[in-house]
Amino acid sequence: MATGFVYTVTTLNRNYIQKAFCNVPTQFGERLYFGPCKRWMRPKVRPGDFVFGLSPSSVGPRRIVFIGHVEERIAFREAHERFPELRGPEGPIHVAPVNRPGAFPRCSYAHVHGAMHEDTWEDDLASRELDAFFVCAERSGCVGQWLGKNGPELNQDILDFLRTCSVHGSAGELSSRNDDATRQKPIAHGGLYTGLHLETNRPERLVSLCEAAVPTLPEDAETPMRLPSACSGRRGACGGRRSSRLPMTERTTPVSRILLLRVGMDLGFGGLGPLFPDGTFEYVPIPDDPGCVSERSLYFPDIPARSGGSVARFVPRRHSDSPAHYDPEFDTFTYGDPTRNKRAQVLRLTQGDMLVFYAGLRPPEESHGSRLFIIGYFTIVQVHAIKTLRPWPPPEYMPLWGNAHLRRDRGDEDLVVAQGDPAMSRLLARAVPLSDGQQNVLPEMTDLLGISGSVKRAGAGRWIPDERVRRVSKWLRSLH
Secondary structure (H helix, E strand, O other): OOOEEEEEOOOOOOOOOOOOOOOOOEEEOOEEEEOOOOOOOOOOOOOOOEEEEEOOOOOOOOEEEEEEEEEEEEOHHHHHHHOHHHEOOOOOEOEEEOOOOOOOOOOOEEEOOOOOOOOOHHHHOOOHHHOOEEEEOOOEOOEOEEOHHHOOEOOHHHHHHHHHOEEEEOOEEEEOOOOOOOOOOOOOEOOEOOOOEEEEOOHHHHHHHHHHHOOOOOOOOOOOOOOOOOOOOOOOOOOOOOOOOOOHHHOOOOOOOEEEEEOOOOHHHOOOEEEOOOOEEOOOOEEOOHHHOOOOOOEHHHOEOOOOOEHHHHOOHHHOOOEEEOOOEOOOOEEEEOOHHHHHHHHOOOOOOEEEEEEEEEOOOOOOOOEEEEEEEEEEEEEEEOOOOOOOOOHHHHHHOOOHHHHOOOOOOOOEEEEEOHHHOEEEEEEEEOEOOOOEEOHHHHHHHOOOOEOOOOOOOEEOOHHHHHHHHHHHHOOO
């Protein structure tokens, strides 16, 4: 699964301007690159991981100043060959390859005169696992570029997320939770505020929170001192595309369709999600196919429960350590389906339409009965019919990689993925009753939604009648 690393970075002034040879990170063209800085990150980071940078504490407010999505991990030798524009003394490649007797790193590298870390480069490359240079994916929204002063401030949602991350230092993990965090000191542990970083196994959620906090991104963040952006035409050089799509909050697209779909753990897998006395609940996904797992797959113990711990404690024992088919997912707001009926229905949705999810829930102390509840919704940004199956997951669909189908080791034929707007999509805090114990729509919900009869079937969704769409969309957005 993808991992996220959160670091404090050093910038030049209170406008969060990045210097070209500051290596946390270097921006060149359409990509970010990480050189020798952040020694403790290099042994851990792998392709698919995210790296987040926080502005320094000397200026305020604290912001996320970059988000990098790692595409390649290569040795400095290969980086030196592929990226001559990034060689020292001005760039982040501070060593040149050599071939001479002796111990590593002197047998393989020599320091570039005038480049950074002149006195410490041997310690910086003290082992071969530290011989790592990172190439990030091209821009996609707020991911893959230096945001600087345009980056999102550490609002309460982002801070609450950072508090769930584990705290690490040079000695390894210091705490499983970042409980000491404040907006001014977002990476903290026991009175320590320097030399630390955070790690999370839910980086897509932090990306989603950042995107929601940056409603409109400029064409270029303010980085006047960055390296020239002329493309070299080599593998890994610039040439990416920017999306011109605005968030739904910046549009007035009307809702024309609303589709209801059943999701989540059901009695066919031996259990239901828990419903608590105050109406709060846990969304528990179904198990995934063990034959399709990959390094990016999520398992039930990986998914935090809003009531504490993980959702594994609400899963039948035989599935508690199984891979989870977390779909829909409410971190980056995607829903995927390759099956005939639901695929055809989802393909009818367009920008501004709504996808509403309901699930079976019951109090955890009960072992019989099943009622259905509305648990969340997406406001659609785009629906993607994914044709590319190799490589998997397709790089061009990187914003959708949090979806369960794109976490698998191979793609599904006829997969369609609905993408929700993070600012106008949500997992509800409290479940809304939809059915009785026989899973027939409640009379009051028939009056509101315009549908009746059984909603037990999971093989296809139910459409809200056209004449009810406007009223229902307004009602849905009033829920919290």
